[in-house]
Amino acid sequence: MRTTRSIPLRFALAALAVFAATLSAAAQLTGQNRPVGESNQAPTIKVTTRLVIESVVVKDKKGNPIDGLTAKDFTITEDGVPQTVKVCEHQTLPDAPLPMPGPAAGAENVKIYNRLALTQISPETPGEVKYKDRRLIALYFDMYGMPPEDQLRALGDAEKFIRTQMTAADLVSILRYNGASVDVLQDFSDDRNRLLSILETMIVGEGQGGAENADDAGSADTGAAFGQDDSEFNIFTTDRQLSALQTAAESLGRLNEKKLLVYFASGLTLNGLDNQAQLHATEDSAIRAGVEIWAVDARGLVASGPMGDATTGSPGGMAMYTGASAGAQTSRFERSQDTLFAVATDTGGKALLDNNDLSQGIVQAQRSLSNYYILGYYSSNQALDGKFRKVKVALNKAGLDAKLDYQQGYFGDKEWGKFNTADKERQLEDALMQGDPWTDLTIALEIDYFQLNHAEYYVPIMVKIPGSELALAKKRGAEQATIDFVGEIKDDYGGTTVTNIRDFVSAKLSDTTAAELAKRPVEYSSGYTLLPGKYTIKVLARDDATGRIGTFQTTFVVPNLNKETLRVPISSVVLSAQRAPMTDAIYNASKGKEQAKEAAADPLVVNNEKLIPSVTRVFSKARSIYVFLQAYEGATEPVQPLIGYVSFYQSGKKIYETQPLEATPAPSTRLQTAPMNFTVDLSQLPLGRYACQVTVLDPSGQKSAFWQAPIMLVP
Numbered sequence: 001m002r003t004t005r006s007i008p009l010r011f012a013l014a015a016l017a018v019f020a021a022t023l024s025a026a027a028q029l030t031g032q033n034r035p036v037g038e039s040n041q042a043p044t045i046k047v048t049t050r051l052v053i054e055s056v057v058v059k060d061k062k063g064n065p066i067d068g069l070t071a072k073d074f075t076i077t078e079d080g081v082p083q084t085v086k087v088c089e090h091q092t093l094p095d096a097p098l099p100m101p102g103p104a105a106g107a108e109n110v111k112i113y114n115r116l117a118l119t120q121i122s123p124e125t126p127g128e129v130k131y132k133d134r135r136l137i138a139l140y141f142d143m144y145g146m147p148p149e150d151q152l153r154a155l156g157d158a159e160k161f162i163r164t165q166m167t168a169a170d171l172v173s174i175l176r177y178n179g180a181s182v183d184v185l186q187d188f189s190d191d192r193n194r195l196l197s198i199l200e201t202m203i204v205g206e207g208q209g210g211a212e213n214a215d216d217a218g219s220a221d222t223g224a225a226f227g228q229d230d231s232e233f234n235i236f237t238t239d240r241q242l243s244a245l246q247t248a249a250e251s252l253g254r255l256n257e258k259k260l261l262v263y264f265a266s267g268l269t270l271n272g273l274d275n276q277a278q279l280h281a282t283e284d285s286a287i288r289a290g291v292e293i294w295a296v297d298a299r300g301l302v303a304s305g306p307m308g309d310a311t312t313g314s315p316g317g318m319a320m321y322t323g324a325s326a327g328a329q330t331s332r333f334e335r336s337q338d339t340l341f342a343v344a345t346d347t348g349g350k351a352l353l354d355n356n357d358l359s360q361g362i363v364q365a366q367r368s369l370s371n372y373y374i375l376g377y378y379s380s381n382q383a384l385d386g387k388f389r390k391v392k393v394a395l396n397k398a399g400l401d402a403k404l405d406y407q408q409g410y411f412g413d414k415e416w417g418k419f420n421t422a423d424k425e426r427q428l429e430d431a432l433m434q435g436d437p438w439t440d441l442t443i444a445l446e447i448d449y450f451q452l453n454h455a456e457y458y459v460p461i462m463v464k465i466p467g468s469e470l471a472l473a474k475k476r477g478a479e480q481a482t483i484d485f486v487g488e489i490k491d492d493y494g495g496t497t498v499t500n501i502r503d504f505v506s507a508k509l510s511d512t513t514a515a516e517l518a519k520r521p522v523e524y525s526s527g528y529t530l531l532p533g534k535y536t537i538k539v540l541a542r543d544d545a546t547g548r549i550g551t552f553q554t555t556f557v558v559p560n561l562n563k564e565t566l567r568v569p570i571s572s573v574v575l576s577a578q579r580a581p582m583t584d585a586i587y588n589a590s591k592g593k594e595q596a597k598e599a600a601a602d603p604l605v606v607n608n609e610k611l612i613p614s615v616t617r618v619f620s621k622a623r624s625i626y627v628f629l630q631a632y633e634g635a636t637e638p639v640q641p642l643i644g645y646v647s648f649y650q651s652g653k654k655i656y657e658t659q660p661l662e663a664t665p666a667p668s669t670r671l672q673t674a675p676m677n678f679t680v681d682l683s684q685l686p687l688g689r690y691a692c693q694v695t696v697l698d699p700s701g702q703k704s705a706f707w708q709a710p711i712m713l714v715p
Contacts, residue, residue, distance in 0.1 A: 050382070050413070052078070053087070053290050054375045055258035056393055057405040065371035066402055067092070073397045076377055078389050087376030091257070093135045093169040095370055100163045100192060120184050121173065123254035131257050135169045135369050136188055137362065138291075140248050141202070142265040144179035145241055150298035154264040155199050157358035162195050165363055174198055175251075177244040180488060180497040181433045184251065239278045241268060243426060245293070245343070246282040247433040253289025256374060260365040261286070263295045263343070264358070267336025277422050279343070286347040288410045292368075294349040295340035296361035301354045302333065348407065379412075386414030416547030424544075428486045431540050431549055441469055441550030443541055444521075446615040448572035449558050450603045450630055451671055452529065457558050460527040460602060463539055464615040467522050471545040482506045485524055487539035492555055499528050501539060523612060527602055532560035561632060568642065568696045568705040571630040574604065575692065575711065577623050578612045603630065603675070617711045619682060627678035631663065631696050631705070632671045639665050640700040644676045649691040656685055687713050 054076070058066045071088035124130045139158055143151060162172065171188035172195055185198050245263065252259045270279065286293055337353050344351040350368075352361035381389060390409040395402055414423065431438055444464040449457045463485070470481055487501035505524065524541070538553040561569035604611040611628055619625050631642050641664045647657045658678055665672035676696070693708040 050379045052377055052379050053256050054391060054393060054406050055290055055372050056375055057372045058402050060402055069373060073395055074375055075394045075396045077392045078379060078381060081380055083377040085375055085377050087374060089132060089374040091133055091372050091374060093133060093370050094167050095367060097165045097167055118183050119187050121251045121254055122187055124256055130255060131171060133169060134171050136171055136257055136259045137365060138173040138175055138252055138259060138261045140175045140261055140263050142177050142241060144177055146266045146298050150266045153300060154298040154358055155202060159196055159199050161359040161362045162192050166192060175248050178495060182244050182247045238271060238275045242278045242282045243429050244433060246285045247430050249286040249289045249291045252291050258369060258372060259291045260369060261291050261293050262362050262365055263293050264298050266298050268339040269336045270339050281426060283346045284411045287407050292349040293344050293347045294361055294365040295344040295351040296358050297337060297340060297353045298358060300356040384413050384415035386418060387412055428484060428540060432486055437551040438549040440548035441541055441543060442466055443550040443552040444615040445539060445552045446613050447556045448574055450571045451561055451632055454562055456529050456531060458527060459530050459558060460525065460604060462613045462615055463524040463541065464521045465541055467520055470543050480506060482544035484542040484544055490536045492534040492536045501526055530558050532558050568698050568703050569632045570696055570705045573629045573694050573707045574611060574613050575617055576611045576626040577614050577619050579609045580612055581609050617709065619711060619713055621682050621687060621713050621715055625680045625682055627694060629676050631674045633665045634672060639672055642674050643697040645695055646678050646680060647693045649693065650688060682713060685713060
């Protein structure tokens with residue numbers, strides 16, 4: 001496992017460069033998202049409608065399904081107000097399994113994917129029934145909460161269902177929770193060979209397994225020193241597992257049909273009342289999305305000894321002699337099953353407990369969905385209050401005595417102004433887990449790297465948001481800009497989260513500063529220490545005054561400069577138009593000794609002034625451009641000076657070039673780091689687009705390095 005240590009560097013600065021004219025950066029480590037549409041478009045009128053879908057099972061007194069009903073035969077009321085049925089589809093699905101098909105003609109073996117590719121659930125257009133007469137089964141694996149032996153059992157029995165028990169009407173989707181995000185590995189498909197290939201490729205043991213809440217009576221005596229109570233961490237672990245399940249249910253809500261989500265987990269333990277809010281939110285989201293959760297306990301039938309089994313150490317203290325240890329162990333196990341039972345029954349499904357054939361859990365869900373009606377109506381209640389809406393469905397066909405099974409209601413949407421603290425945190429977690437980006441806010445981001453030693457690299461990131469897109473809130477008579485930042489950096493190969501980003505920035509602004517904010521961007525900076533490799537970063541920013549969110553996601557590479565032998569090893573090249581004192585920031589999240597420590601780790605901070613990277617690489621002709629990089633000579637003896645210069649090209653022709661700069665590495669550093677600083681006066685260059693090239697030469701070693709990126713000059 002790759003280990004890293006993270007140096008958090010959290011502060012935000014206001015840049016003076018104009019953001020309105022942006023350059024679409026082609027470099028690997030910079031980029032931006034952009035909302036659809038431009039600000040100068042003509043005003044439009046928006047009309048919002050809410051389509052509510054109800055899946056209704058209609059059976060006679062003998063339990064047989066009733067066919068042939070139409071929209072005119074149903075009456076729907078919401079909170080006692082009659083609604084007009086706009087969608088009525090009858091779904092009839094077979095129960096007979098199909099034999100497993102052989103490989104395609106000409107294919108000798110089923111393809112096994114070397115790496116799982118991520119996809120998403122394809123949505124439907126409003127009013128469309130995309131999968132008519134198809135049964136939708138989503139297999140959801142909580143790889144974080146299951147130990148390796150349970151993962152093997154769950155994956156093996158899922159393969160058994162696909163091989164021997166799928167019917168012609170079944171479409172199967174595969175989802176996975178890895179402890180950081182919910183990944184859709186396969187959209188709904190009846191390609192059994194592909195589904196089997198994905199299940200066989202899922203890495204067993206990639207989740208660490210959620211630790212259960214244990215007290216002293218049920219805890220193993222490991223001889224370790226006293227540590228913090230596990231329950232403090234399990235509260236958040238359970239919330240994350242429930243929040244991930246909520247995200248999976250919401251992703252399935254894009255489809256109008258009834259969905260079955262088979263939830264494989266090794267139990268789920270609530271910690272008193274601490275997880276109740278998230279449990280209710282998960283169940284409500286599943287009900288609104290038309291998802292039935294069928295929970296499967298992947299532990300199967302468990303027969304453990306009173307003192308535990310060989311996987312853990314024996315408990316210590318008097319509890320093992322009084323029976324308290326065995327009682328605590330049994331109680332903890334039963335509580336973990338109670339949560340699975342509650343999640344399943346509250347959403348219309350069932351729980352499979354104490355059964356070693358886990359495929360029976362999928363079969364039970366499959367057989368429960370054979371004949372039903374999809375009813376849809378546009379709600380007449382447009383209030384965004386988040387309150388529960390009671391739905392009642394009845395038959396108005398004379399002489400027909402039937403039993404109807406359907407969801408009794410749903411919770412309406414809630415506007416941002418009525419969100420509480422828990423709602424706001426859930427929104428950020430959901431946005432971080434979802435694959436679809438949020439583009440309400442424009443975000444530009446730059447990632448650089450600088451070598452710290454022979455193993456580690458300091459990776460600063462700079463996030464830029466246009467100040468014109470932020471709403472200022474009045475608090476105690478002063479304007480205030482509040483922004484939430486959340487994100488994560490993952491190892492792109494294994495998908496492991498190596499570090500997280502979480503910060504809340506609140507700044508009180510004077511009248512003058514608030515007026516200037518509309519004309520310039522706001523930047524947020526953070527830095528981390530990583531090992532060489534390929535990573536994926538995802539950052540979300542939310543304007544806390546309006547709830548608008550912007551997402552930026554990209555991959556980046558931290559190269560191993562120790563292996564560079566043909567060229568001069570250099571860091572990222574930073575282009576900037578401003579050196580700002582850290583005390584002059586619009587808002588500053590780091591204070592005192594912490595700020596001084598973080599500034600010392602950042603190579604962009606010199607003499608308490610920070611070089612502000614121009615993320616969009618748009619520069620005003622009225623100002624100079626600063627170019628900064630580091631070159632590394634390593635163990636070269638004796639230390640020799642390096643030569644560097646900056647060139648500007650337009651249409652393939654050199655327009656301007658700086659004088660050569662000689663930089664001698666500091667002999668006291670192990671890497672023999674040679675910093676290079678260039679200041680270029682842009683007033684003599686015409687407006688337009690340029691290719692900025694930095695050249696570093698090592699005359700003694702007869703090596704060189706080149707770096708190039710597009711820039712734009714504006715008035």
